[in-house]
Amino acid sequence: xxxxxxxxxxxxxxxxxxxxxxxxxxxxxxxxxxxxxxxxxxxxxxxxxxxxxxxxxxxxxxxxxxxxxxxxxxxxxxxxxxxxxxxxxxxxxxxxxxxxxxxxxxxxxxxxxxxxxxxxxxxxxxxxxxxxxxxxxxxxxxxxxxxxxxxxxxxxxxxxxxxxxxxxxxxxxxxxxxxxxxxxxxxxxxxxxxxxxxxxxxxxxxxxxx
Numbered sequence: 001x002x003x004x005x006x007x008x009x010x011x012x013x014x015x016x017x018x019x020x021x022x023x024x025x026x027x028x029x030x031x032x033x034x035x036x037x038x039x040x041x042x043x044x045x046x047x048x049x050x051x052x053x054x055x056x057x058x059x060x061x062x063x064x065x066x067x068x069x070x071x072x073x074x075x076x077x078x079x080x081x082x083x084x085x086x087x088x089x090x091x092x093x094x095x096x097x098x099x100x101x102x103x104x105x106x107x108x109x110x111x112x113x114x115x116x117x118x119x120x121x122x123x124x125x126x127x128x129x130x131x132x133x134x135x136x137x138x139x140x141x142x143x144x145x146x147x148x149x150x151x152x153x154x155x156x157x158x159x160x161x162x163x164x165x166x167x168x169x170x171x172x173x174x175x176x177x178x179x180x181x182x183x184x185x186x187x188x189x190x191x192x193x194x195x196x197x198x199x200x201x202x203x204x205x206x207x208x209x210x
Contacts, residue, residue, distance in 0.1 A: 018102040020113050020138075021062035022075055022168045024148070027094035029055040034155055035087040042088035045159075047081040054078050055092055055164070065113055065172045075117070077167035084123060084162050089153040092119075092164070096131075097145040100138040112139035117168030121152045125160040133168065
C-alpha cells in the first residue's frame with residue numbers, strides 16, 4: 001500500500017523543465033587616454049561605493065526551472081557610477097555565453113525560457129554605449145557565445161559624470177498549461193492494485209489461523 005501511495009505521489013509531482021546559464025568571462029575594464037598630449041592622466045572618481053573590481057570579475061548566473069514556475073531568479077546586477085576625467089574613455093570588454101537545456105515535460109504542453117539583459121553606459125558628455133541578449137524565447141536547447149563591449153568617452157575639457165550597468169534575467173514561459181490526464185491503463189493498474197489488497201489480507205489471515 002505504501003509503495004502504491006509513493007508511486008501516485010511521484011506521478012503527481014512537478015516535473016523539471018530544464019536548466020539555464022548566463023556567464024560573462026574574461027571581463028576587462030581599462031581607461032583610455034584620448035589625448036596623450038594634454039598632460040591629463042585618465043582617472044575615475046567613483047560614487048556610492050561602487051568598485052571597478054566588480055567589472056573585472058567573471059559573472060555567472062544559473063538555475064533550474066520547473067513546470068510550476070519555481071527557482072527562477074535574476075542574475076546579480078553590476079553597476080558603476082562616478083566622474084570620468086577630461087579627454088578619457090572607459091573601455092570594457094567581455095564574452096557572454098548562454099546555455100539552455102530543456103528536459104521533456106509532461107506537466108505542460110509547451111515549456112520554454114526567455115533570457116533578457118545586457119549592459120549599458122551613459123555620460124553627461126552625450127555618449128552612450130550598450131549591448132543586449134537577443135530577446136527571444138528559447139524553446140529548444142541552445143548554446144550561444146558573443147563578444148560584448150561598452151565604450152564611454154569624455155572628449156570634453158572637463159570631468160563628466162557617467163554610469164554603467166550590467167545584468168541579466170531569466171523568465172519562464174508556458175503555453176497551454178493543463179495538467180496531463182492519465183491514460184485509461186493507468187487507472188486500470190491502480191484499481192487492480194487496490195482490488196488485490198483484500199485478497200492479500202485474506203491470505204495473511206488464513207496463514208495466521210493455520
